Amino acid sequence: MTGNGEKRELNLVVGFYNYSDLQQLERFLEGTGITILSAAQDAQRVFDDAVNLEADVVLLCPQVTGYRPQMIMDLLLHVDRPIPTVGWVEATSDDGRSMVAHGAKGYVTLPMDAHQGNRVVQLLRAAVEEAHRERQRGEVKARPVPSSRLQAWKERVITVWVPKGGGSTRTTLAVNLAVALSHASLGNQPTVLLDFDMAKGDAHTMLGFTANVKHAERHGWPLLERGLFDLVVGLASRWAQGGDSLITPVLLRNYLVRWDEDSQLDLLPGLYFPHQAGAEEFRNRAMIYQMGRRIIEVMRQMYAFVVIDIGQDFTRPLHRAAIEAANEVLVTVPPVWTAVVDTANAMEPLKHHFGSLEKFKLVITRFDPEFGLSEKEIIKEVGLPKLATIPHDAVVAENAVNTHTPYVLTDEGPLGDAVRELAAYYLPYLAEKRKRGLGLFAGLKRAFVRES
Structure with a gap:
């Protein structure tokens, strides 16, 4: 408690297994004064974030990748300050008692209901108080044992915004x-x-496609015949008669292009030229918004994952549709004060437009501690839970763009690994592939080298 009787704000790092559990937790913590600084499915990441982001407490599921019981005591005995752990376990398992035996300050059970939601708030606060009392008195205790559970994931619509x-x-x-x-x-x-992106699309260029005949001839890049602009113009001519019923899987497949024979990735190419967004069809904002919502709705029936790249102005119809339809909006922020402040200033308008910030998650991009801005400062200023930090590596990143070879397939360093870890957030079984090492990327590097 603070001097005036109000409960102090607590910063929490979460180690979770199923994404739906994390969503429920976020709802239960709303308005409690407990802020999620970061959430991860990897034990080492949980540990590092708890220390580096100066968390007050950790809520930990023992099924996270790389979990070891000793980390509970390692956090509790941290030299700067005690970081207590509360277990987050299946009701049918014995994991809770095991974690308490290793030093956890109690546990809550899954699946979460209203009772467990209230209990987690009480336990997290009690854990912090108890850990501080123990540190002051110089007393702590513990002992060892682990467990396991089936991987689970859900189809998602993920919108990326800056x-x-x-x-x-x-x-x-x-x-x-x-x-x-x-x-x-x-x-x-x-x-x-x-x-x-209603300003201009770049995803097709990054993946090695072009809409320019000369570029196709000069570089041997696949030539795109149609994309978002053609789709909108074609629909607009018949919209008054058919409305959103015109948008079907059969229609959309005519505008999609498959990226690579070794992937299941299809692309809807964006606007090739900035002037296309000024076309008469795009001035009918209500129609464009309805088109956007329906396109996403049909795409989520066709694919496990729908990833949407949008421009800055969230009031533009396609951008708004993408944010509203998303399960998550990844808010990308580089470690530059102008970008951080602008992002922080956007939070209130976002909340006003979309009703809640629950789906918005922070992704720190191009991060390097040498730039003079810490992860903690960015998180505190923006006020969103951090989902991932993508490190700065200009050589790898620019080379990937210039060779049309996504670095997630070829870079075995921190940059490629950070995006693979982010993908594992949505597909937990990817964490196992990451654990087994990245030898498979050696062959991919050769396969993606383009002849000059």
């Missing part, structure tokens, strides 16, 4: 995430990438 500038970083993330979810060597799930 409030200010950084469009290429945003598109790079959208492209690499879509490739990770769909490539045979990684997620291997049917995925579609929708380029809904």
Whole structure:
């Protein structure tokens, strides 16, 4: 408690297994003064974030990848301050007692109901108080044992958005995430990438396609015959008669292009030229919005994952449709104060437009601690839970764009690994592939080298 009787704000790091559990938790924590700084399915990431982001407490599911009981005591005995752990376990398992034996300050059970929702708030606060008392008195206790459970995942619509500038970083993330979810060597799930940026699309260029005949002839790039612009213009001519019933899987397949024979990734190419967004058809905002919603609705019936790349202005009809339809909106923010402040300033308008910030998740891009802005400062300023940090590696990133080879397939370093970890957030079995090592990427590197 603070001096005036109000409960202090607590910062929480979560180690979760099923995404639906995390969603429920977020709802139960709303308005409690407990903020989720980050959520991860990898034990090492949970540990690192708890320490580096200065978490007050950890809520941990023992089924996260790489879990070891000793980490509970390692956090509790952390040299700077105690970081207590509360278990988050299946009601039918013995994991809760095991975690308490290793030093956890109690546990809540899954699936969560209203009772467990209230209990988790009480336990997290009690854990922090108890850990501080123990540290002051110099007392702590523990002992060892682990467990396991089936992988689970859900189809998602994931919209990638940046409030200010950084469009290429945003598109790079959208492209690499879509490739990770769909490539045979990684997620291997049917995925579609929708380029809904109403300024101009770049996803097709990053994936090696062009709408320019001269570029196709000069570089040998596949030539695109149609895309979003053609789809909208074609629909607009018949919209008064058929409305959104015109948009069917059969129609949409005519505008999609398959990226690579070793992936299940289809692309709806975006606007090729900036002037296309000024076409008469695009001035009918209500119609464009309805088209966007219906396109996404049909696409989610066709694919396991729908990844949408959108531009800055969230009031433009396709951008608005993509945010409303998304299960998650990944808000990409580089470690630059102008971008961080602009993002923070966008939170209230976003809440006003969309009713809640629950689906918005922070992704810190191009991060390097040498840039003088810490992850904690960015999270605190923006006020969203961090989903991922993508490190800065200009050479790898620019080379990937210039060779039309997504780095998630070829880079064995921190940059490629960060996006593979983000993909594992949606497909937990990818964490197992990551654990087994990245030898498979050596062959992929050779396969993706283009002849000059």
